[in-house]
Amino acid sequence: MFRTIKVAAISLKPTPWDKAGNADKMEAFIRQAAAEHLELIVLPEGIIEGYLVNEVIKDPVKAPDFMEVAEPIDGSYITRFQALARELGVCLCFGFAERIGEEAYNAAIFVDDKGNLCGKHHKTRFAEGYHPSWYFNRLGRKIRAFDTPLGRCGIMICSERWEPVIARTLVLDGAQFLLIPTYGDKQRIQNEAVLARSRENGVPIVEANVGMNLIISKGEIVGYKWGANRITVAEIDIPVLPSHQNARASEQHYLAQQDSFHSRQLQSLSTLIGQDISLPP
Secondary structure (H helix, E strand, O other): EEEEEEEEEEEEEEEEEHHHHHHHHHHHHHHHHHOOOOOOOEEOOOOOOOHHHHHHHHHHHHHHHHHHHHHHOOOOHEEEEEHHHHHHOOOOOOOOEEEEEOOEEEEEEOOOOOOOOEEEEEOOHHHHHOOOOOOOOOOOOOOOOOOOOOEEEEEOOHHHHHHHHHHHHHHHHHOOOOEEOOOOOOOOOHHHHHHHHHHHHOOOEEEOOEEEEEEOOOOEEEEEEEEOEEEEEEEEEEEEEOOOOHHHHHHHHHHHHHHHHHHHHHHHHHHHHHOOOOOOO
């Protein structure tokens, strides 16, 4: 019992500090991908501002400048891509530095094909470590799935893919598919980690990294492309939510498959021995 949808991951490489240029590049690639008649497009972490946090950690004097480029959830760049999603009739997921008051979070959002903001996630695990004084890089405190037109979704950002409990928590909260915007590791071991998260939880995953895309469905890699500024298109199978009705429908589908299989076996046996063998009525 699955819903099959067509998706894309885009390995876009942003330019640090250049929000306007990055947004123009995002729009061009989104428009190109949308021509494939997709339902969902995923882009990397920190794609709007260019993922600046490590630069700021090394040189804290840049923190005020970073806060100036961090984008509020109702900022012009977010509303621009809400309008684009509505125009193209496609769902979007991407990461950016979100400003909330005098603090900033590593965030990712899901915008549906009507331009509505369905959900948001703040990164809870930093590969760079964490210090309470980092007002420009606050830790997220929630791990929640949310409803979308495609099913219930969970987002993990970058290094969160290494934590099985994060993926499991999202699936326990009803997530039927997981999205990973990232600007990080592209080694084989990270691909294996993402594949493990999919197999552990029985859900598809779409990952968009800077320099690599990875799409997994039914525990197997169905889309992979190496290199920056690439579009990877594939179909994923989103499992339906558990329910008595869905369980019985799956049961009947399986039993029908078994009846068909046994019928073919009998036909083959009849041909082999030259005698008609039929199933009882």
